[in-house]
Amino acid sequence: MTVSYQEALNVILQQAEIQRETLPDPSELVALEKAVGRVASHCYEAVTHTPSFDCAATNGYAVCSALTSEARNVAPITFFVYGTQAAGDNPMTVPGVRLNGAIPCVEITTGARFPKASTNMDFDACVPFEDTIELPGKIHGCKQIQIRRPVLHNAHRRLADDDFHLEDEVLRSGMKVTSQHILALASLGVQTVAVKKIPRVGVWSTGKELESRIDIEQRRDRVPDANGPYIISALEELGIDAEFLGIIDDEEEAIKQAVTSANRSRFDILITTGGTSEGRFDNVRSAIEACGAEVLFSKIAVQPGSPTLFATIPRLPIISSCRMLSPQPSNGDQFIAFFGLPGGPVAAAACMKFFVAAYIKQWRCEPGHESLGCHLLNISPQSGTSAKSQRLSTSHSRPQESDVFKHGTIAINGSTAWAVPSPEQNDSKIKSFLKSSCWMHLPAGPSTKSNGDVVRCYSIQEGDNIIEKIIFGHERKDETKSASEG
Numbered sequence: 001m002t003v004s005y006q007e008a009l010n011v012i013l014q015q016a017e018i019q020r021e022t023l024p025d026p027s028e029l030v031a032l033e034k035a036v037g038r039v040a041s042h043c044y045e046a047v048t049h050t051p052s053f054d055c056a057a058t059n060g061y062a063v064c065s066a067l068t069s070e071a072r073n074v075a076p077i078t079f080f081v082y083g084t085q086a087a088g089d090n091p092m093t094v095p096g097v098r099l100n101g102a103i104p105c106v107e108i109t110t111g112a113r114f115p116k117a118s119t120n121m122d123f124d125a126c127v128p129f130e131d132t133i134e135l136p137g138k139i140h141g142c143k144q145i146q147i148r149r150p151v152l153h154n155a156h157r158r159l160a161d162d163d164f165h166l167e168d169e170v171l172r173s174g175m176k177v178t179s180q181h182i183l184a185l186a187s188l189g190v191q192t193v194a195v196k197k198i199p200r201v202g203v204w205s206t207g208k209e210l211e212s213r214i215d216i217e218q219r220r221d222r223v224p225d226a227n228g229p230y231i232i233s234a235l236e237e238l239g240i241d242a243e244f245l246g247i248i249d250d251e252e253e254a255i256k257q258a259v260t261s262a263n264r265s266r267f268d269i270l271i272t273t274g275g276t277s278e279g280r281f282d283n284v285r286s287a288i289e290a291c292g293a294e295v296l297f298s299k300i301a302v303q304p305g306s307p308t309l310f311a312t313i314p315r316l317p318i319i320s321s322c323r324m325l326s327p328q329p330s331n332g333d334q335f336i337a338f339f340g341l342p343g344g345p346v347a348a349a350a351c352m353k354f355f356v357a358a359y360i361k362q363w364r365c366e367p368g369h370e371s372l373g374c375h376l377l378n379i380s381p382q383s384g385t386s387a388k389s390q391r392l393s394t395s396h397s398r399p400q401e402s403d404v405f406k407h408g409t410i411a412i413n414g415s416t417a418w419a420v421p422s423p424e425q426n427d428s429k430i431k432s433f434l435k436s437s438c439w440m441h442l443p444a445g446p447s448t449k450s451n452g453d454v455v456r457c458y459s460i461q462e463g464d465n466i467i468e469k470i471i472f473g474h475e476r477k478d479e480t481k482s483a484s485e486g
């Protein structure tokens with residue numbers, strides 16, 4: 001049975017929630033540096049004050065400020081440099097004795113702890129090198145400096161406990177972890193962060209005509225696998241480190257074995273491209289049904305991508321001589337989400353965007369795809385228009401009962417954004433797709449969207465600044481190119 005785009009999307013979004021809710025452990029601990037871009041699963045607050053000790057804020061000399069109150073240009077105060085206190089050193093103890101009337105000070109580096117004095121002198125301030133004058137000659141082998149202005153108490157001193165305080169919020173549950181959070185957490189000594197689990201995704205390309213990394217000139221009878229690398233990289237843009245599980249023949253048994261093995265390896269989402277339509281070797285559906293899959297739909301009223309299949313496959317227990325005990329009992333029947341995308345590369349790309357990426361975003365509790373409403377620039381056949389533009393117009397018409405995804409670009413004219421479909425909308429025409437920066441969604445309805453109708457446009461690439469990417473993505477690249485060439 002054919003489902004509508006909206007029905008298919010509803011099923012997918014609902015299953016994403018069910019799958020997320022039935023995970024045995026929805027969060028995982030990752031190394032601090034790996035947490036960037038992930039969603040925090042817990043709140044983090046400071047349990048200590050920082051910094052934990054006073055230290056110098058500049059490179060200079062640690063002095064006792066009280067002894068500089070009389071310093072003037074005409075009456076400088078002379079210090080001898082007792083030693084050097086570097087960042088990371090334990091605080092040295094300085095005898096409070098004067099030498100030839102000169103007062104002890106300590107050379108100190110930025111971030112170093114202040115030295116201690118054995119008498120009632122207090123090294124409470126730092127004078128930057130620039131504010132001192134080095135005198136020729138040494139006293140008992142020690143360098144001498146002069147200070148000509150009083151130094152304030154705590155001058156150029158970073159005080160302990162002056163940054164984070166107890167219970168300060170550092171990261172809230174549900175927030176996307178940024179490099180700023182990493183800086184703050186690292187400054188508090190945090191080494192791992194609890195983040196929401198991201199699905200583990202496995203991808204195959206199917207078809208015995210396919211080969212990875214072939215020399216196309218040598219093997220013109222083979223088809224280079226374009227979908228595998230595309231799906232993996234599109235998932236990468238979504239922040240998912242997916243695994244390419246290889247090319248499988250169209251044989252039912254081969255597909256069944258691959259899916260069973262991935263099931264035992266704890267994947268959450270499995271994706272195939274190819275083998276989903278009506279051909280003799282389109283065996284994806286029968287193979288996954290042989291694995292116990294429940295097919296929720298296998299045909300959608302969309303173009304391209306109508307033979308898209310979505311199923312849930314019950315998880316198999318892991319076979320091993322050692323059993324891993326789950327920390328929490330699972331709260332429901334666990335399943336793997338299975339997407340069988342069509343083989344035509346542009347159809348697979350559309351389905352990756354509108355179905356797989358939508359599933360993953362829902363799984364991660366993220367809002368749906370960002371979009372921009374643009375006026376469709378549909379070239380309608382008018383008397384006197386060229387045969388070429390009439391062909392263009394025909395290629396933009398679509399069956400009423402299907403939602404249509406077209407790729408194209410956005411042109412800005414004054415304050416109006418126009419969605420311009422690329423000329424060749426064919427699931428195997430990759431050159432035309434290469435020049436596009438967005439997908440446009442034309443909902444099912446009256447036969448052709450008219451010139452000027454508003455359609456939603458979605459960046460082909462995932463990531464931040466989507467609207468900017470839609471509008472400027474390709475133009476920017478071209479500008480860079482011509483600038484570097486010229």
Ligand SMILES: Nc1nc2c(c(=O)[nH]1)N[C@H]1C(S)=C(S)[C@@H](COP(=O)(O)OP(=O)(O)OC[C@H]3O[C@@H](n4cnc5c(N)ncnc54)[C@H](O)[C@@H]3O)O[C@H]1N2
Pocket residue numbers: 205206207209210223224225226227228273274275276277278279282304305306307341342343344345347427
């Ligand atoms: N009798 C029918 N035939 C077809 C129908 C239909 O409803 N009835 N639907 C058509 C539509 S629409 C589509 S879309 C395609 C999708 O077919 P499959 O998912 O079975 O895909 P394949 O036949 O395996 O491949 C289609 C095409 O794409 C090439 N391909 C496949 N995988 C890759 C890859 N990884 N990299 C590069 N190219 C790939 C493959 O060689 C074929 O040329 O079915 C129509 N037929």
Ligand code: MOO
Pocket residue numbers: 302303304305306307342344347427
């Ligand atoms: O639905 Mo097929 O994806 O048009 O080519």
